[in-house]
Amino acid sequence: MSQSDRTPRVRLVDVARAAGVSKTTVSDALNGAGRLPAATREHVQKVARALGYRPNATARLLRAGHTRLLGLAAREYVETPWVYADLAYFSQIVTATTQAALAHGYGVVLLPTYGPDDCWLDIPLDGVFVIDPVEGDPMVRDFLAAGVPVVADRRALAEVPVETREAGRWVDFDYGAAVRQVLDHLEAAGAERIAVVAGATTACFHQQSVRAYHEWCAERGREPRIACLPAPGVEHTLQAVTELLAAPAPPDALFTLVELSPPLLLDTIRRLGRSVPGDLLLVCTTEDSAACYTDPPISTLSFLPGETAQAAVDLLVDRLEGREGDPGHLFSADFRVRASSAVPERRGARRG
């Protein structure tokens, strides 16, 4: 009795009794079902309104056999619950997922990423979208074992027992390819010492991109210049940039893989006495649209949260509504070259 039930909610039977009809009639009258005479229907509706009757959502769901609810979980910072307010990527994923879900008539539940074991199974969900699953992710495992369709990445699905894998769908990026694309571009633009700011988290993105950077450097016999941040935060990120730029033979290009306000980064670089793109080519991984309004506009790498979320929801809904469809969707990152890393007017400032 923890519920505040001073007003014991009026139920279907109450309406039925008050209207002098049966439960069925009330149900039909209210849902526009059956073929009742208009008079009965109106009468029931009037009584229902007078009593302030509202159907119990849980009861109808139990009957319906589905909940029209999709779960959304971002697992990158599993231990640090929900630090990601300021991460545009996650915000946009949330927004886009919600929008796509609503378009299909589904609601979205933001899932706990930590907490008592299995606690997420207490939430009545039809499907789940798990972003940045951790290794051997228990959430992915649990939902799949419970027969709840999941969209995650291919790696996460591969880790799950085959017999439960059928309900899994995936959305994926080739992070390594995206990183190499940017590095190649910077190299082509004349960069010889490319510094990178990356994250040091469990996210597949960070792990793959850091690896790609190291491999890329190794192939060319270049010394990696990388700062790995264990957690997001403006201050730490700016400090990492400052340190990278203060190195003995300073970098001539900077590629950030963590979210940071692009105009702020630009401002900071200038305060350190470097010009963009003159002294330093710049590419930011970001979803912040401010990047194209700065002077110079900043080259960006985007992982398309909107499209990803849309695809994830479509995959889920197709599966739920029994439509055959793709097992998953592989995306390519969206790399936009702008003046901050463009080659033309580069006034060589090679002091290597």
Add this chain to the structure above:
Amino acid sequence: MSQSDRTPRVRLVDVARAAGVSKTTVSDALNGAGRLPAATREHVQKVARALGYRPNATARLLRAGHTRLLGLAAREYVETPWVYADLAYFSQIVTATTQAALAHGYGVVLLPTYGPDDCWLDIPLDGVFVIDPVEGDPMVRDFLAAGVPVVADRRALAEVPVETREAGRWVDFDYGAAVRQVLDHLEAAGAERIAVVAGATTACFHQQSVRAYHEWCAERGREPRIACLPAPGVEHTLQAVTELLAAPAPPDALFTLVELSPPLLLDTIRRLGRSVPGDLLLVCTTEDSAACYTDPPISTLSFLPGETAQAAVDLLVDRLEGREGDPGHLFSADFRVRASSAVPERRGARRG
């Protein structure tokens, strides 16, 4: 039968049959209830695991009489569903609400702001937090009428029939006072022509703050210089700023009431040939922490999304769990004066 039910989910009875016991025993064994002999309990658990049994969440909720789910709706742009990805304020509200809810063992459902009438009532919720309710908000009305506790602002609750009002709680700001505080500060710092960029939406915040600005100007016989934007968007906002600054007798202070990346704004102002705070004092309404890392750091007005969400959830949960508590909570905005609007080194650039 739209559900994909090729695997007809194993139920409690199935486990009971397989284990050769009754439903009760299974339930007790699995939930650690009753006083069963350890042997029975283990046997049942083993069978359940072997069968891959997972309790049906909806059924337990129906039984339990509550769902441990809180709804969250932002109503400002009711017609333009979910444009607010890039609005730090909403992102932080979402994050903080989720965090606070999870701390109490509740999940959060992001609610549709448009769609078929009443569609939100189909979602099984224990309570709802409505941000920026519109006038005579149907969502607030519906939930309250359905006996679902709601947190909104005082105005929204005042508009609802008295008999359903009891379940309403509020969180509120005196937006007018916050705006006047900033204007007074700018005036004290020497500003004579304060320009304002505001929103032209249904949000209580925008309506109240615009009114406060006009009143403040009228009291002093000043001409208002205000741009009202019907929708968010970097481009429009920057353009509004540009136009305001291009006025014949250009403003000597700028106060933005709409979200915009503070470092980007600073950059834009400089490109227009004005220095901050030398030529132009600047105060931004924003939740973007980048504001304090620019040069100069930017004065900000914050409406504390984190604290607001926390309070809203506490109010809701207190009500739900039958605890007596405050009917609501009135907050004061957080105004932080930084160098962008500080008086000391102001090198007078009065060209009035």
Add this chain to the structure above:
DNA sequence: TTGAAAGCGGTACCAG
């Protein structure tokens, strides 16, 4: 200790 049966609040089938 265990199990039968009565709900939780609706919806849907089918006989009247």
Add this chain to the structure above:
DNA sequence: CTGGTACCGCTTTCAA
């Protein structure tokens, strides 16, 4: 056209 009744899947009371 209407109403009785079974049922969705689980929990809980109560008798055995």
